Amino acid sequence: MAGSRSVVIAALIANGAIAVLKFFAYLLTGSPSMLSEVYHSISDTGNQVFLLFGIRYSDRAADQNHPFGYGKAQFFYSFLVSVLLFGIAGWESLKHGYSAVVNPHTAAADPVTILGVGPFPPWYVSVVVLLGAIGFEIYAFAKANAELQRQIKTHGWAGIPEAFRKTSDVTTLTAYTEDAIALAGASLALIGILLTEATGNPIYDAVAAVCIGVLLMGFALALAWENKRLLLGESLDGAVESELRATILADDGVANVDGLRTMFIGPQEVLVTADVSFEPTDTDDLDAVIERLDAALKSADSRVKIVYIEPEA
Template sequence: MAGSRGVVIAALVANGAIAVLKFLGYLLTQSPSMLSETYHSISDTGNQVFLLVGIRYSGKEASRAHPFGYGKAQFFYSFLVSVLLFGIAGWESLKHGYDAILHGSHAAAGLVSFAGYQFPAWYVNVVVLVAAIGFETYAFKKAAVELRTQIREYEWSGIAEAFKKTSDVTTLTAFTEDAIALAGAAIALVGVVLTQVTGNYIYDAVSAAFIGVLLMGFAVALAWENKRLLLGESLPKDAEDRLRDVVRNHPGVVHVDNFRTVHVGPEKVLVNADISFESDLDTDDLDADITQIEEKLKAEDGRVRFVYIEPEI
């Protein structure tokens, strides 16, 4: 959880600073792609606020109404991020880019004075976007380190498998945001430079629209990944099979009748099992066996927090 919070805070600081710089660049040049990138960075900044709220809310103690805690709050707020903020920013960027393609861009070609020197206004956009790439690279690396830690811990094959199996949606969302932010800044930079080199506004306008499409596409992907956890997804089959084997191999266990797992929060899993024990076990031995099985399950996979066993003799 501490790792996720650090990733989000790093992204919040980076995106907040970048949003201000991009908006200043847009005001000076009226570049369509800079406005799209402004929407993008404002969206990302709002995203981090939502994710921090989710992290804080999920840390509340369990209650009668929520006996397994509030861990799913992170799934909910990450879903809001993907649908509301990414979707809105993507739509606005696409709409603005489309309008620029149809009616032409009004990018300023004037001069800007700074420290006694004058230079073309579009230079501001280049400097801002290069700075944005630097900031986003820092945030992206921090998120990537956290995600790779999970990949090593759970022996996943890579980022694609982690995207499908992780329950740490906060890190997943931050990682995806930062990757998109890097791509968006690079696309905007190419569009701005090509427009100035060729004198054709279409490159800047198309860049703005493409950034919108990129945002909306990843919004759908992130919403889909959050949906599986909101609906109560189990552990991946390989992880669940290992836990089932722990129960099956415990002395005195005859058969595992039912075995179910479900995520109740990021890195928090509930296990429920119906187990047939040997018929000659007395009550005290049975209680001891159940306790030992619970301890073994938690030792096998650190995500297991709650274990409920129904014994059958």
């Protein structure tokens, strides 16, 4: 949880600073792709606030209304972030970019002076801001990537694609995806502005804005899909469930595992229920075996937090 929080805080600081710089550059230049990046960074900054709220909400202790805790709150807020990323940043960027393609206009060309320094061509300002944004995003992306790589190593996943399919830490996943998109978006805007300046044709800047919008909407849909699986109560991977089943069968007091079910109840938190046939024993010994199984399952996978063993006749 601490890793997820630090990743989100790093992204919040980076995106907040970048949003201010991009808006300043847009006011000076009127660049369509820069406006798309303003929408993008404002959306990202708001999204980090939602993610932090989700982390704090999920830390609440279990109670009568939520006996398994509030861990799924992070799934909900991450899903909400994907909707906002699609609806605000993606759609507004695409709409504005399309408008600029249909009605191209030349960005501001008058030199500007900043804090008594200059004058500079306006596109210089955009380039400097975007290079600074790329630097900030590299920092935030590195934090998110380090946390995701740690989880990949811990769980023995093959790489990023498998982590996307199997991780339950949707907060880190969302921050990682947002930072990757932000890097790609800033790069597209930079390319569009430079091509427009080199050719004198504003279509490149406008097309860059459209590409940023499409990129945002595509990744937003992918994030929504990944969050849906956890909101609906996804189980552990089949191979992991087989290992848990083997852990139960390894106990001398167990005759058979008649059924085993798992479900994520929060990021890195799993509920395990098992129907178990025991070797003939008295009640006191049965209690001891169940306690051993509880400890063994939690030791076998650190994500297992709650265990229910149902003795079968």
